[in-house]
Amino acid sequence: MADPISNIIKKRRQQLGLTQSQLAQRAGISDKTYQRIEQGCSDMRLSQYRSLITACQMTDLDVSLDLLGIDSANTEDVAAASRLLLPITRLRLVQSIVEEWQRKAHDVDKTKKGNAR
Structure with a gap:
């Protein structure tokens, strides 16, 4: 079973209208590696995480907000989160x-x- 971060990346990939292969290419990793990460068959390395969120036009804050189930954030939320x-x-x-x-x-x-x- 895929971990929550992999699921967030998969959801963003789908929102961007990218195939697994297209995202893997943008992130500079092999198709097979990305498929295994998305399916939960392989743990993601930090370098792969960084490459994938960059390719998805995401930041760590985006991932964190998605993990918390926050669909929208106001300026106070962003300011508070940025202090961390x-x-x-x-x-x-x-x-x-x-x-x-x-x-x-x-x-x-x-x-x-x-x-x-």
Whole structure:
């Protein structure tokens, strides 16, 4: 039987519309290894976990929230959870938030320019 983290990765894989083979390729692991992890026949190494969640566009926080069954989180939840992260992970979280904000600001600028024509 697969462990809860493998189930979370499988669910995200399915949400992304990826096959097992496609996710394995994105994560840089063999198809057979990923199949065994997803089926619960093989334990996942930390390096494989990192590669798989990155390929699924997830963070440790996403996995933790999914493990707790939290479908949505407000800013206070995220702030509280971020205090528990390692400093490097917290830095990555902040960088991701800034990148997302910049992407959205860029999209808004493009929309405004398109509407002005």
